[in-house]
Amino acid sequence: MNFKLKVWRQKDARNKGGLVEIEAKGVSADMSFLEMLDGVNEELIQKGSEPIAFDHDCREGICGTCSLVINGIPHGPERGTAACQLHMRKFKDGDTIVIEPWRARAFPVVKDLVVDRSAFDRIIQAGGFVSVNTGSAPEANAIPIGKESAERAMDAAACIGCGACVAACKNASAMLFVAAKVSHLAELPQGQVERGARVKKMVAQMDREGFGNCTNQYECEAVCPKEISVGVIAKMNREYRQS
Amino acid sequence: MKLDAKIPAGPLAEKWERRRLELKLVNPANKRKFEILVVGSGLAGASAAASLGELGYRVKCFCFQDSARRAHSIAAQGGINAAKNYQNDGDSVERLFHDTLKGGDFRSREANVYRLAQVSNAIIDQCAAQGVPFAREYGGALANRSFGGAQVSRTFYARGQTGQQLLLGAYQALSRQIALGSVKLFTRSEMLDLVVADGRASGIVVRDLVSGKITSHAADAVVLATGGYSSVFYLSTNAMGCNVTAIWRAHKKGALFANPCFTQIHPTCIPVTGDHQSKLTLMSESLRNDGRIWAPKKKGDGRKPSGIPESERDYYLERKYPGFGNLAPRDIASRSAKEVCDEGRGVGAGGRGVYLDFSDAVKRLGQDSIRERYGNLFDMYEKITGENPYQAPMRIYPAAHYAMGGLWVDYNLMSNLAGLFVIGEANFSDHGANRLGASALMQGLADGYFILPYTIGDYLARNGKGQAAGHPEFRKSESAVSSRVQKLLAANGRRTADSFHRELGHLLWEHCGMARNRAGLEKALERIPALRAEFWQNLKVTGSGEDLNPALERAGRVADFMEFAELLCRDAQARAESCGGHFREEFQTPDGEALRDDKNFSHVAAWEYKGESVDPELHKESLTFENVSLEQRSYK
Known part of the structure; x- marks a missing residue:
């Protein structure tokens, strides 16, 4: 060819x-x-x-x-x-x-075709984690997690951080990326303690980096190589309101 | 040089506990006075950098990717082993130890492997606490599956993306430390030399891949977590950027390279389709839980798989190894596939492939169950081959995958160079001559979370601060790196680095791949120096050294592979026995299994660099087994 x-x-x-x-x-x-x-x-x-x-x-x-x-x-x-x-x-x-x-x-x-995506790293640094030091974890089976819940967390956690969602969005919004991490950690018992603070800090950093806002175009979901659902954005909005 | 592995005295089960008590501590206020460099941000590097940052050390972490989250650990699919015995199927630390040691064909240290099994359970706890979404049972408990070389279900997993999820856990822990200021991360930065000042590893030289600037960083200890070297074969399951450069540069500065010939060829990869191919894609070993491997009994059987009746199929792993069947260890499964294809019974283009068939599992469990377990892998297969594996069996063939060999380290994970620690796939330590599936993630995280953070403190407590950046060795190393970059750019020949890499890889696959013999190795050892000479004469690199230049990056890595390949073949030649992934055709049992020679080769082969065009010197660390009896591995 x-x-x-x-x-x-x-x-x-x-x-x-x-x-x-x-x-x-x-x-x-x-x-x-x-x-x-x-x-x-x-x-x-x-x-x-x-x-x-x-x-x-x-x-x-x-x-x-x-x-x-x-x-x-x-x-x-x-x-x-x-x-x-x-x-x-x-x-x-x-x-x-x-x-x-x-x-x-x-x-x-x-x-050429190479871009700087370090903004994504800074959003994770702002709060996309569970603050647990090495060695201070409880026995893994001590906290049961329902299968459906674990599956939902995994659906969101599947994000590969490529940035296609931003590239597809006419507003260059990073909502799908940020919401995937917020949803993943908010779904699990381990993520509860920092739940409110996490979403606030990550959204604030997202705004500081110059990403646009979400106007429900769903282009992000259409191009996501991991087919992450825009449902996570709705979840993040709920999380943000509650925080 | 006398190699001292510094294995603690006492009974096997108490050794690590004893060592932890012997290790000196650095008090919390003093930790912030020490600076540590961690090169690599995969499972080992990210977990180490995060844990060291939590302890209070000042850490700098380097990766060549644009983000720490993209290190190749991310591509590990199947799972991570731990001796939790949640399935009540008879697992224990003792059994995980024994399986790993036996799987490695008794070419690893008892004490290291035992410690790995001991800390395995804490890894699962740590990762679950970080929010890693492991697969669960309906009651909420963690789920397990089986992997090769074990008869218990001890593998924890997150769909077919376990490596990704564990790495994101470590990356998130690292990100937290970056935000707290204890770790400084340098992305798109490639380590091009190790600085050794007065016998002590004192820093590194890095090239900023965007600006081309070459700088050095001084520190009190250096940790290499730079992964394996399977890309030396050109076609492998490794990422395009994987390379041997960091550990090879350290080797040339005095670090011993151990067991380079222990390379793992993974049995279940998508076969090669043509010369254009840049990499091979792994289909997780977990598929062997439900897939059955077979080839036609008849040579050159051109029929479609569905047209070949049951009686004319050879389920060769089930036939030869009824005890383990399709879950035989990787080295054995790979070699068996090669044998079948060598006999002319291979399938697909070029006859280099065998079937991995799920039709029985689909009948037994239904298509939905299979989709739930392996859906993403089936999709990936279809994307690459254009064939639907729910309807016809997959075609698979072995491909270079993992390096058991690496820089030599003692029980404390320190190389023979003071202050140089090596962790994860970059070291040689725990897998012997063959790694079992789901053990790489275990080892990377064991080293980074639970071993190195203890042992590096002892080194710092005993040795204090290192050399400052003013030491002349720093300028010397920087200018050596600069002139090498200039030399690559100045070569004005006709061939690209990639074409040399392809030729080198082909040569190695032919003579130092799944099966090796003396004549083939001699041939390779004759041709590699000639190819290397041609490389420097006939290489063409365009662009400049002052900005992002992928052609230059590639050329530098291929140049190091050209040197390393020779050591790989030399080690394979010196080890006149077969063990694990190292199969010398001259040494096999009557039924074609690997024939070890424990009398002469029960040792770690650690090579010392002696200079250009001087033969490297071989040092042997003999392996003693006090707790297991050496047996001929049998999976029958």
Whole structure:
């Protein structure tokens, strides 16, 4: 298969970027999207050009590193799938594919398709944890947790922190990310003590980082590679009101 | 050099307790005077950095990823072992110890493995308290499942994302310490050298991957938690960024590298489809709880799996190992798959694959139960292969996965270099020649939460403050790192780092993979130096050293793999026996099992770097077994 790529190239945060046309030739349908880019990069290096910088690591859809907007959709056209697990068999030979970075004020571009998502880390640092020092834990089975409750906590905890929710939102809101962590910990008995303080601190940090507000567009849920439900946002709003 | 493992005296069950009493303490007010560097933010690194921060030390933590949460521990799927015996099925610390030691084919230290089993239960308590959403029974108690090499159910799990959930627990604990100011985190920062001043590990040199700036950090102790080196095989289940660089650089500064040839090839991965492939995807070993592995009895049987009648299928693990069946340990399951394919009975493209079949389990439990247990893994399989595993059996083949070998450490997890501690997969300590499933998470967290925080205090109490950043060794290391970066950029050949890595990986997989022999290893040892020479002559790296440059990062890591690969083969050549994941074809029993040579090889092989183009020197730490009798491993 052959493709015409339009790739966002940007030297760094200070310089302006733009879309550059690059050919991807001899692509196999079994390749992942990132392997297709690997091939393009190999050719670029051979030709003496700089390879396209893009973030990636595990290539199993779990580390949350890859962050490409493909044809206008964060992580591309396949539902519930991170870009690293998207395969070229989902495209048609001869397609034009536009590849851009996450776009949000709180995620400045570092280079080409790489953005700075440290705002997410600072939101977790603000309160996305249970304050328990090593060694001071009770026997694990001493606190029973109902199966349904554990499953709900796990549904929310499945978030991989990739930031697609922010990239998809017209307000660049981080509500799905923050709410997933708030919901996960509020669901469990271990998270009760700090429940009120946690949601207040995390929301305050989210606002400080420059993320927008939620206007119920649900674009975040549509692109989430872990298919986290917007129900967690409703839960966070309840948590916030009660706190 | 005499290797002293510093194993405490006394009965096995009391050794750790004794050691903890012997260890000197640092009083709370003095802890904040000590600075500790932790390199890596996976399970071992994050748990160590968080715990040390809680104790009051000043900690700096470094990772090459953009966030500490993305370390490769996140990809561990199946679970974490602990000797809780919640299932009332006869488990105990003693049994977990015995299973782990036997699983490792008696090539690990009794005392280390026993301690690992002892602290395993506290890990589950700690993680549950952090809010890790482990799987539960309807009554609210923790659920368990079985893993290879054990006949009890002792594996705790969070769907197929156990590594992710445990890592997020540790990452959250770390984040709390960052907010409290006790830990400072450096992301997109790669350690490129260890600074050794007056015989003591005194700091590291890092390159900021965004600005390209090279700086050094001085400290009173350095902890390496930089993971394993399976990416040396190019195709592996490891993340793209996994590398040997940090431990290799430390090795070149004097740290001994132990048992590099103990590499684990995981039996259940999605087979290779073509040359374009950049990595292989693991299908959790937990699938072997309900999936049955088979291959056609007939060579070159081109029929669809559904068209092959029961009588013409060979459920070879059940046939050869009726006692453990599909839950035979990884090394044995991998080798058996290779044998079947070597006989021409493999399935799928290129005949390198066997079936993992869930049809019996679906009949027995229903599709919904299977979906609940393994849904995410089945989905992942379908995404990658385009085939629906609920309808047709999965095709699997072994792939490089885990490194049991690593830097040599004593019982206190300190290397032979004073002040250099090594934890998690980066050290060699607890898994011998083969790691059992669900034991990597256990070891990483045991080291980080419950062992290192005690032992590092003893070192600091006895040795006091380290060298300041003004020591000339810092400038020397920085300029060595700079000139190496310049050398990589200056190479103006025709081949990319990736193409060299691919060739190296192919060579290793061929001659130092699942099965090894003398002739093959000799060939590899001849070709690796030639390939390395070509690398430095014919490498092409574009871009500059002053900004984010993935081609440069890659080239630096491949350059280290080029050196390390030789040590890997040399160790495999020196170990003229078969044990665990190290299978030398010359040494096997009549029925094709690994044949150990306890008389000559019951030791840890620890290699000392002697300089470029000088042979490394082998030091042996002999392993003594006082509590178990060495047996031929049998899973029949």
